[in-house]
């Protein structure tokens with residue numbers, strides 16, 4: 311029994327589920343109308359996305375170096391690198407939506423009756439869908455990684 315490993319595993323799971331919740335919330339919110347209040351909410355949710363993703367990196371690295379299996383188990387495991395690559399791709403895909411949410415929110419504050427441009431919304435939807443899809447691959451890689459594939 312190792313308390314550090316247990317605590318890191320618990321925090322890792324809680325953070326990962328929170329991130330899934332955030333991606334799910336963004337996925338649903340961008341499907342409806344986007345009045346100013348929703349844009350504000352999206353910016354708030356998206357800020358938490360950044361914070362939680364950063365914490366996942368810290369706690370994930372903690373699991374690699376202070377987990378029971380030792381860092382060599384992961385560094386030489388290609389499933390670990392597949393998981394890291396998927397995580398980085400999800401992060402990169404989230405950049406455009408983040409920039410758009412901030413810009414739309416700013417414009418909605420400055421221009422009453424502001425409508426999100428349809429083309430920009432369509433592209434953000436594509437990014438968020440791609441993010442959600444690649445995110446689903448991460449637990450698949452994680453399960454294989456943990457079992458030494």
Ligand code: HEM
Pocket residue numbers: 322326366367368369370371373374377379384397445448449452453454455456457
């Ligand atoms: C920098 C980012 C990350 C690092 C360094 C990292 C690292 C780790 C490590 C070391 C383990 C322990 C595996 C074992 O028991 O041997 C683990 C487990 C796990 N990770 Fe991550 N992780 C990261 C991000 C994520 C993300 C974004 C998800 C989202 C789904 C995720 C999902 C999981 C799951 C589900 C497990 C449990 C696997 C199992 O025991 O079957 N991880 N992670």
